[in-house]
Amino acid sequence: MRTRSLAALAVGAVLATACAKVPYTGRRQFNLVPDAIMNGLGKQSYASMLGGAQVKKSGRESEVLTQVGRRISRVANKPDYDWQFSMIDDATINAWCLPGGYIGFYTGILPVLQNEAGMAFVMGHEVGHATARHGAERLSQNLALMGGLAGLELYLAGKEKMTPEQRGIVLGALGIGAQVGVMLPFSRAHESEADVIGVMYMANAGYPPAESLDVWDRMAAQTGGQPPAFLSTHPSHEKRKQVIREWLPQARKRYERNKLPGDTRATLWGR
Numbered sequence: 001m002r003t004r005s006l007a008a009l010a011v012g013a014v015l016a017t018a019c020a021k022v023p024y025t026g027r028r029q030f031n032l033v034p035d036a037i038m039n040g041l042g043k044q045s046y047a048s049m050l051g052g053a054q055v056k057k058s059g060r061e062s063e064v065l066t067q068v069g070r071r072i073s074r075v076a077n078k079p080d081y082d083w084q085f086s087m088i089d090d091a092t093i094n095a096w097c098l099p100g101g102y103i104g105f106y107t108g109i110l111p112v113l114q115n116e117a118g119m120a121f122v123m124g125h126e127v128g129h130a131t132a133r134h135g136a137e138r139l140s141q142n143l144a145l146m147g148g149l150a151g152l153e154l155y156l157a158g159k160e161k162m163t164p165e166q167r168g169i170v171l172g173a174l175g176i177g178a179q180v181g182v183m184l185p186f187s188r189a190h191e192s193e194a195d196v197i198g199v200m201y202m203a204n205a206g207y208p209p210a211e212s213l214d215v216w217d218r219m220a221a222q223t224g225g226q227p228p229a230f231l232s233t234h235p236s237h238e239k240r241k242q243v244i245r246e247w248l249p250q251a252r253k254r255y256e257r258n259k260l261p262g263d264t265r266a267t268l269w270g271r
Ligand SMILES: [Zn+2]
Pocket: 125, 126, 129, 186, 191, 194
């Protein structure tokens, strides 16, 4: 009896995970990796990403990052996340959020963000990849190569080392493969979904949502039509702006209700 009910419980848990819904878009998704495992992978990957990095512990950049991070994490409403924010001194134009709420921004992206609202959008976008479980969806497709869930659990328990290939699959699925030479950018569908969630998060946090369009314009100008590696399969510039514009009226209403005092579009970081 006991084993049978345990098995029923396990099946229930897998089905609940498999039938998860994406925030705002409502898309139903199929994924086999439970949040607890994804968050564990996020935590471990965060430690390894920060290992060789120059993290700024003080100064204006990290203060603004923490302030924006507190606001975005509040509206993302993920009580099981262990939110952490690191400003990394590195010229790469990049930012990421790992499952579990582990966020890294590179100083190289600051001139593209230009202001607090711009940072709020990109953070909302990256957090959107995590809360929409895009990494879990991608890892689900490669689960057999990892030895299934049991393989991931052994890894998290520190009982089994991963091969470099397996490590590449995990980091690639989490969207930080470019940093370790594994190119696995998010799909166009995931990118547009993260844009929608990012615009809604920033508006709920009190930032003007139209800044999102300006951020992508500055990104296109800055990178001269050659997108940085982590954006390399992003939708075309016009397509992504079109998707954002469809959501702007709804985002504006949320912004009007939650508007922050002061000018969050004032330039903090120029060229
Ligand atoms: Zn993205």
